[in-house]
Amino acid sequence: xxxxxxxxxxxxxxxxxxxxxxxxxxxxxxxxxxxxxxxxxxxxxxxxxxxxxxxxxxxxxxxxxxxxxxxxxxxxxxxxxxxxxxxxxxxxxxxxxxxxxxxxxxxxxxxxxxxxxxxxxxxxxxxxxxxxxxxxxxxxxxxxxxxxxxxxxxxxxxxxxxxxxxxxxxxxxxxxxxxxxxxxxxxxxxxxxxxxxxxxxxxxxxxxxxxxx
Numbered sequence: 001x002x003x004x005x006x007x008x009x010x011x012x013x014x015x016x017x018x019x020x021x022x023x024x025x026x027x028x029x030x031x032x033x034x035x036x037x038x039x040x041x042x043x044x045x046x047x048x049x050x051x052x053x054x055x056x057x058x059x060x061x062x063x064x065x066x067x068x069x070x071x072x073x074x075x076x077x078x079x080x081x082x083x084x085x086x087x088x089x090x091x092x093x094x095x096x097x098x099x100x101x102x103x104x105x106x107x108x109x110x111x112x113x114x115x116x117x118x119x120x121x122x123x124x125x126x127x128x129x130x131x132x133x134x135x136x137x138x139x140x141x142x143x144x145x146x147x148x149x150x151x152x153x154x155x156x157x158x159x160x161x162x163x164x165x166x167x168x169x170x171x172x173x174x175x176x177x178x179x180x181x182x183x184x185x186x187x188x189x190x191x192x193x194x195x196x197x198x199x200x201x202x203x204x205x206x207x208x209x210x211x212x213x
Contacts, residue, residue, distance in 0.1 A: 075156045082153040085141045087207035089149065090198075092135055093126055097195065119191050123181065123198060127174050147174045166204055173201055 100118045108114045127146045136142050141149060150171045157164055173180040180201070181188055187197040 072160060075159045078156040079153055081138060082149055083206055085137050086149050088137050089146055090203055090207060093198065094195065096122055101191065116189065116191060119194050120188055123194050124177055127177055150174055170202055170204065
């Protein structure tokens, strides 16, 4: 039977052997950076850092969303205002035709060619900044040509992620009115023909609801 001292020696040797083995194993498998990071995140500080990070990300995403909503609202408002302004400007064109015809009637009551020529000239000036007594609905659109208003509406729609082929068609027509009317010579031989042509090719349905009678 082993004595107490012998038992203590054996116990000490066994403890030393285990500690030595642990040191050897630890040297053979060093802790990686990832393991250290995971250990940090497993602590109270790590959990707090993760919570703070997710809170910041959520707040940033919400802030970006709010900015986008505000920007979209602004662009939608611009589109609606331009619908009103463009409709009003086109309406002034049709009103101006009546005014011109009345003036020509006073000078040459029986001269149909003169009336047609006067309306043709008016139509060719459809995009002039000072056309039709420079009347406008919104002060920011004063002295603006029809084409510039159309292009601004196109830009606002694009910022909303929208396209409008019909608007593009009107822009193409307004960009070169002489060429546009030249392509429709058969339609501009009468005053009624000019009015019908402008209404069918230059006026979108939504503008008829915004200021255009």
